[in-house]
Amino acid sequence: xxxxxxxxxxxxxxxxxxxxxxxxxxxxxxxxxxxxxxxxxxxxxxxxxxxxxxxxxxxxxxxxxxxxxxxxxxxxxxxxxxxxxxxxxxxxxxxxxxxxxxxxxxxxxxxxxxxxxxxxxxxxxxxxxxxxxxxxxxxxxxxxxxxxxxxxxxxxxxxxxxxxxxxxxxxxxxxxxxxxxxxxxxxxxxxxxxxxxxxxxxxxxxxxxxxxxxxxxxxxxxxxxxxxxxxxxxxxxxxxxxxxxxxxxxxxxxxxxxxxxxxxxxxxxxxxxxxxxxxxxxxxxxxxxxxxxxxxxxxxxxxxxxxxxxxxxxxxxxxxxxxxxxxxxxxxxxxxxxxxxxxxxxxxxxxxxxxxxxxxxxxxxxxxxxxxxxxxxxxxxxxxxxxxxxxxxxxxxxxxxxxxxxxxxxxxxxxxxxxxxxxxxxxxxxxxxxxxxxxxxxxxxxxxxxxxxxxxxxxxxxxxxxxxxxxxxxxxxxxxxxxxxxxxxxxxxxxx
Amino acid sequence: xxxxxxxxxxxxxxxxxxxxxxxxxxxxxxxxxxxxxxxxxxxxxxxxxxxxxxxxxxxxxxxxxxxxxxxxxxxxxxxxxxxxxxxxxxxxxxxxxxxxxxxxxxxxxxxxxxxxxxxxxxxxxxxxxxxxxxxxxxxxxxxxxxxxxxxxxxxxxxxxxxxxxxxxxxxxxxxxxxxxxxxxxxxxxxxxxxxxxxxxxxxxxxxxxxxxxxxxxxxxxxxxxxxxxxxxxxxxxxxxxxxxxxxxxxx
Numbered sequence: 001x002x003x004x005x006x007x008x009x010x011x012x013x014x015x016x017x018x019x020x021x022x023x024x025x026x027x028x029x030x031x032x033x034x035x036x037x038x039x040x041x042x043x044x045x046x047x048x049x050x051x052x053x054x055x056x057x058x059x060x061x062x063x064x065x066x067x068x069x070x071x072x073x074x075x076x077x078x079x080x081x082x083x084x085x086x087x088x089x090x091x092x093x094x095x096x097x098x099x100x101x102x103x104x105x106x107x108x109x110x111x112x113x114x115x116x117x118x119x120x121x122x123x124x125x126x127x128x129x130x131x132x133x134x135x136x137x138x139x140x141x142x143x144x145x146x147x148x149x150x151x152x153x154x155x156x157x158x159x160x161x162x163x164x165x166x167x168x169x170x171x172x173x174x175x176x177x178x179x180x181x182x183x184x185x186x187x188x189x190x191x192x193x194x195x196x197x198x199x200x201x202x203x204x205x206x207x208x209x210x211x212x213x214x215x216x217x218x219x220x221x222x223x224x225x226x227x228x229x230x231x232x233x234x235x236x237x238x239x240x241x242x243x244x245x246x247x248x249x250x251x252x253x254x255x256x257x258x259x260x261x262x263x264x265x266x267x268x269x270x271x272x273x274x275x276x277x278x279x280x281x282x283x284x285x286x287x288x289x290x291x292x293x294x295x296x297x298x299x300x301x302x303x304x305x306x307x308x309x310x311x312x313x314x315x316x317x318x319x320x321x322x323x324x325x326x327x328x329x330x331x332x333x334x335x336x337x338x339x340x341x342x343x344x345x346x347x348x349x350x351x352x353x354x355x356x357x358x359x360x361x362x363x364x365x366x367x368x369x370x371x372x373x374x375x376x377x378x379x380x381x382x383x384x385x386x387x388x389x390x391x392x393x394x395x396x397x398x399x400x401x402x403x404x405x406x407x408x409x410x411x412x413x414x415x416x417x418x419x420x421x422x423x424x425x426x427x428x429x430x431x432x433x434x435x436x437x438x439x440x441x442x443x444x445x446x447x448x449x450x451x452x453x454x455x456x457x458x459x460x461x462x463x464x465x466x467x468x469x470x471x472x473x474x475x476x477x478x479x480x481x482x483x484x485x486x487x488x489x490x491x492x493x494x495x496x
Numbered sequence: 497x498x499x500x501x502x503x504x505x506x507x508x509x510x511x512x513x514x515x516x517x518x519x520x521x522x523x524x525x526x527x528x529x530x531x532x533x534x535x536x537x538x539x540x541x542x543x544x545x546x547x548x549x550x551x552x553x554x555x556x557x558x559x560x561x562x563x564x565x566x567x568x569x570x571x572x573x574x575x576x577x578x579x580x581x582x583x584x585x586x587x588x589x590x591x592x593x594x595x596x597x598x599x600x601x602x603x604x605x606x607x608x609x610x611x612x613x614x615x616x617x618x619x620x621x622x623x624x625x626x627x628x629x630x631x632x633x634x635x636x637x638x639x640x641x642x643x644x645x646x647x648x649x650x651x652x653x654x655x656x657x658x659x660x661x662x663x664x665x666x667x668x669x670x671x672x673x674x675x676x677x678x679x680x681x682x683x684x685x686x687x688x689x690x691x692x693x694x695x696x697x698x699x700x701x702x703x704x705x706x707x708x709x710x711x712x713x714x715x716x717x718x719x720x721x722x723x724x725x726x727x728x729x730x731x732x733x734x735x736x737x738x739x740x741x742x743x744x745x746x747x
Contacts (some may be wrong), residue, residue, distance in 0.1 A: 021624075060563060194580055394590075396588060396590050396592040397592060397594065399586075399588065399592065400586075400592035400593075400594070400651075401594075402554065402578075402581065403552055403554065403581055403584070403585070403655075404581070404582070404585075404605070404606035404610065404654070404655070404658060405578050405579070405581045405582035405606055405610045405658060406605075406606060406609060406610055407574070407575070407578045408574065408576070409608055410610070414605065414609060415594055418596050419594075419595065419596050421595065486636035493596075
């Protein structure tokens, strides 16, 4: 997960180097009159696109409402109010907490609300609204540890988990220096880690900690007793320079504060969704069967991404292999560089780069970005497989074909490729099986594939292992099915 | 058939071929008339196969000219070469049948794809050729199930399907078990007696003596002797040829 943060940093660096955030030094304050176009643009399209990471109850979390996973919570109520006050529709985009600010900077979302604390560091890359809520920090621990753990100081030599990129992560890092810090992307993973004794405590925002403790058997929340490092509380993030949006949001926040809506209305509402967590009817709703539609949709997306990528990857791979084998030095050079570069960089970075990096030039939706990245990646690997297949065909085959008057391309098409295909079929099958599995990485940019859906089910049901088990079985069925299919065609290609 | 004055189908002038530092063909000047059967013999490594492959440009000559019906092949581009190769059949030592296609598909492929013949015509021609080489019952077999002799006969039929003006044979019986050599030579002999122009690289001295109109003896990158078989085998002129024939008779 630390690696992920590094890669993200790389993407952000590229984004910054590309000079998008040119107006980075513009100081924002709430009284500045707005001269920018952000608000009028939002009004023109009629919707406010909000990015959030819905694993943070009661701020934002998902709930299975009539078979559909909805993002609910205090922050969503605030977003509704902000959007309503602007006179536009609210559209919610879910993504990893780490990706939120990048998404904001690259224009994928108009605002980010995720129980996100306003810090000077973050304020360098985005503009914040006024603080709408401030709460202390808690530790979630097991009930059995209640006697021994009193604050973060009791955890010397033990492991504390926190969400990567969160305020609590930095507090643990700076203050609990005698403890080991384990960062993870998802709070649900942290809870699972605590339950399975991978870590001894989780540092969380107080309301979130209480929500998890209330809804998970055997867990309690206690005050972490961190020293105040000057946190200002949670605020809404906007792109740098979007003063018009900041002003509009501040007006809404002022009204919320004046009417005390958070404590009177928003938190109790969020609690209602959460309170059902342990009741019998909730258990029935949390059975995996109730979430079958999620898994079906996930399998659908995964199969769709894989199928399209296999086809494009195969065509691209064939083209690259032919270029690599051609005598044309330019074609050869392009092909070699492409293959080496793509094979030498992680698929995860490629996906992030296409979605966020390329997204600066043209706005590519997440699903399409995922398909493009997986296809381009697969093409490089397939190219090497096909090249080895072509090289494995004896030169006599080409000579015989050419001596009959077949042209170079006819020889390739009718003589070499069909034979090469038969030789590389098992290797190609391997490649396609790993493509299905690797496509799971697209979930980091919010593509609703199987992994993404299983995350939602985990978050919704507060059950960590069962969704994973089901996901694993579903992946196995897909890959096993594919390898049987490949075997079937391999049999049909045998000539005796 | 034995007509020295007819227009040469093939002619090479000052043909030279260098591989790296190795001068394989030094200066070859010969011609092949219509209907002639030439047997190219000589010690291993003399450049016989290279010479044959220069005739249809599978190997690009380093310098010199290769004239097919008066046209210099070394000056043609890829497309024109493909067109010319249709008229020059070639049979290889290792058969080189297409293993993923049946016997009849092997034979029909070029007529259909290159000449654009319709399937029925190509099938009829292929069946006739298979009968000619004695394999009419193997039409739907895959090459892997055939013996070496059968594969080579299919390869000959495949080359003939394009109705070539010249047939080039590159040691067609060298990879065969001894008992299968005869069946292939028989097909070639029939072909010769039908008037096909042929250039044959071979170690089968019996075939050279009985079938060839002319024997070319090649050694050290040159054609040392060009003579009628009777003359060559009974009265070789050069020491190189005498030496070669003596070694063969010893064996």
